[in-house]
Amino acid sequence: MAIEVDAAVLASTAVSLANARPSTRRAPDGGPRRRWARPETFLLLVVGLLYLNQVLFTVYVLRVHGGDTSFIGKYLPPGYFVLADGPAMRGLAAHFPMPELLAPSLLRVQAFLELPFALLAYVTVLRWLDRGLYRRLASSWLVWAASLSYTFVLCTVEWSLHNPYTVDDIVIRLCSAVLTPLLLQWLARREEEGSERVSFARMLLFAASVWALGHLVLSVYDTALLYNLGHLGGRLPGAMAALGVLVAARWASPRLAWGQAGPALTSIVAGLRWALLLFFVPALAVRYGVNFGSPLIAAAAGLLxxxxxxxxxxxxxxxDAGTTRRLLWAGQVVVALLAGAVTGYAAVRLVADTYYEAGLLRGAALCFAVVVGVCALTDRRLPRGRGDSGLPP
Structure with a gap:
């Protein structure tokens, strides 16, 4: 399996870097604009379906298998199937008609929903940063490349954990790989053209939004995708706090007065746009390469x-910037990145996490917040030269 995952890392990274150029093609119009036709709405729908499936799966196991998950647990690594089997769940299971019909809730439903869950979360973040870039990217052929890359990796891992449902799951994943890009392109064609204005306050709210969404994604991953609905009670307080931060940040962001961004802050946001664009296709392959492939290859691909x-x-x-402006910009960015790196490293090291992604998420969000803060502060303190005219607005 490691060879296949490493090949996916290298191939998807090569495809992404071969298209390392901004998309200037206007996305085609696909119909009237609808406020609900956005990735956040469908991500929420997918999450709801995942938890509904968890309830049905628990009913199925309690009624058909007497609460014993060893019949499937023996095929999977540790960390799966912590059931929520309290009085309420057992009461529901006891009165549920024909529970044997719920057998597809085991692995099959998840196989269909996992790809849209990942891609919708990714393009949601991209839309928060730059609606125009989200619209162009999601309307392009790169959504098909990302779907192929993600599905290949997921099917490879699926095959390595071979169980009685593996063939069914792979067929279902292939169906999802066709339908999910169609959904993303349909959503993108209903998004208005335009980019979010860059400002210090908006970027802080963006960092808070990404942290909160990432926290919620990890909670869903543990409690729903790994069939650990029994963990939900312990994760619920943190998830509710993250949801509160997310709602507040997304409510406030479009209501902020437009600010004026200086060259250093503008360049940091431009760098984030490029990073999200180039990571879109290889993101999942690099993530799984750490655990199922060669970590060195995954790290090298990410660094590249x-x-x-x-x-x-x-x-x-x-x-088009002048020499003086280039030197000032370099000093600003170096100081900002050093301050952000120290803060992010401390945030990762000071707290122990169940999943290493939680620490990386916290560190990255705080690092970004410090970087934009230092850039905004130094942009205010330093005079602007004539060479600034070459910077994007």
Whole structure:
């Protein structure tokens, strides 16, 4: 399996870097704009279906298998199937008609929903940062490349954990790989053109939004995708706090007065746009490469994407800048990145996490917040030179 996952990491990274250029093609119009036709809405729908399936799965196991998950647990690694079998759940199971018909709730439903869950979460973050880039990317052929990359990795892992439902799951994943890009393209064609204005306050709210969404995604991963509905009670307080942060941040962001971003802050946001664009196709392959492939190859691919994103950013934002402005910009960015790196490292090391992604998410969000704060502060303190005209607005 490691060879297949490593191949997916290398191939998906190559496809992404071969298209390391901004999309200037206008996305085609596909119909009237609808406020609900956005990835957040359908991500919420997918999450609801995942938890509904968890309830049905628990009913199935309690009634048909007497609460014993060893019949499937022996095929999977540790960490799965912590049932929520309290009085309420047992009462529901006791009165549920024909529970044997709920057999597809085991693995099959998850196999269909896992891809839209991942891709909708990704494009939701992209839309928060830049609606125009989200619309162009989600309307392009890259959604098919991402769907193929993600599905190949998921099917490879599925095959390595072979069980009586593996063939069914792979067929279902292939169906999802066709339908999910169609959904994303349909949603993108109903998004208005335009980019979010860059400002210090908006970027802080963006960082808070991404942290909160990431926390919720990890909670769903543990409690729903791993069939650990029994963990929900312990995760619920943190999830509710994250949901509160997310709702408040998304409510406040469009209501902020437009601010003026300086060159350093503008370049950091441009770099984030490039990084999200270039990571779109290889993201899941790199993530699974850490656990199921060669961590060194996954780390090298991730680093290469970051370096290319940085190079593209420099070409974009400093193409017409003068020498003095370039030197001032370099000093600003170096100080900001050092301060952000120290903060992010401390945030990762000071708290022990069940999943390493939780620490990385917290560290990345705090790192970004500190970076944009330092950039915004130094942009205010330093004079703007004539070379600033080459920077994007």
């Amino acid at each position: 994407v970051c370096l290319v994103a940085a190079a593209c950013t420099l070409r974009e934002v400093l193409g």
